[in-house]
Amino acid sequence: MLEIQQLRTDLENVTKTLAKRGYVFPTELFNSLEAARKTIQTHTQELQARRNTASKQIGHAKSKGEDASGILAEVADLGDALKQAEIQLEEIQNRLQKILLDIPNLPHESVPVGSNETGNQEIRRWGTPRQFDFAIKDHVSIGEALDLLDFETAAKLSGARFSLMKGGLARLHRALAQFMLDIHTQEHGYTETYAPYLVNRESLLGTGQLPKFAEDLFTVHAGTGHESKSAESNGHSPAFYLIPTAEVPITNIVRDEIVPLQSLPLKFVAHTPCFRSEAGSYGRDTRGLIRQHQFDKVELVHIVHPDQSYIALEELVGHAEKILQKLGLPYRVITLCTGDMGFSAAKTYDIEVWLPAQNTYREISSCSNCEAFQARRMQARFRNEQGKPNLLHTLNGSGLAVGRTLVAILENYQNTDGSVSIPDVLQPYMNGLDQLRISRGK
């Protein structure tokens, strides 16, 4: 959410900056609502002030045993007028609030301007893609040939865009998450957290997934015990939402809080499943583990002093990169352009890992500085040097998406005989196993 003050005083610049990311600000609507708000709010507050003084006078008079009927008569029709004004004001405020909640964050000045992913800027590469002297397979073929990956059964259990992993692959998946958590807690100073996978509406409003992106989320309704009478069909609002990323519960830790200055920065890491409906992505990445309704992610969140957030963003990307370096997976880092950034971000770096079967780099992490955008929605504050509450800055980034990292390992570490080597750093997590290979029935 942007600061409404900024819209009032600097609307021209704000709309210009928003236009860079393709957002058309409803200037006329906003201005007319603002004008109405101003008169109605002033009027309402005047009526309230009159009611307050009159009531106080009545109280004084009655306590002294004097006659208050004069003032009572004076105030008789104030109630109706006030109620009407309050209703009007609330309606206007709601409409303004709705506009405000729909406006994306302002891009930082360092963000390249562009309308889509072609405007993104590569800023560095690490590692050299391996040269294969045999015909390489993609991760689906590799996993299925090893009898460790089974999409058909997953479809039977749940439907499309779900996966079933077994044996060494399931273990490798677990190993990756453990490895990432260990590095981030032991080497990068994060606090490990375990958080709810179901969250309420307020949390999603706080981080910006709601109200605009409801169709991307899975909802959970409280059970009635009767399938036919499920609350869903009654049109009740959902009791919970499945988290699309751990960013939601973790960032909302500081919602409605005033954090003491000396406890900053807060750095949290969490390994959670993520649930996304992937509405609007039909036909894209339908094969394999790249785009699933359910996937695991290790998420990094920073809660920082506003002066520190761009330093923190560089650190955050570095922490995610470290994982890929330790795994020996080639990657590149790109700065998303204004048109390709997410709703809440002021600046985003994507890390893309090399996938040989696709002969390209694919997103494996997205690291964003949201500045005060989420903090303003959440009323997440700290007590500043002067002892006054100030909005925090929030950042989040994947460190990393576990499923996609698994894909990268399968493809980059595949061998000519169909086996897959396990990176050295993961072997301790695999009970010393150094390869995934055919072993029937296991």
Next chain:
RNA sequence: GGAGAGGUACCGAAGCGGUCACAACGGCGCUGACUCGAAAUCAGUUGGUCAGGGUAACCUGGCACAUGGGUUCGAAUCCCAUCCUCUCCGCCA
């Protein structure tokens, strides 16, 4: 699921129809005194949010007693609904 207690500022907590929300009383924070300095002690003081006005420090007013309704000239206080926390019982991985 049953019974009870509770949700008031940064924290603890009093208030239980008007003169205690300009929120008592503690703590915390800040300022000053004492001290070489600190601790302790003593004194003072502030604390959320929105609007209007002002370059500004500030001024004026509104809102905020879990949330949303209701009763009333007036609600933290009375009534209704919902959420959450705690204690006990039951059930349970």
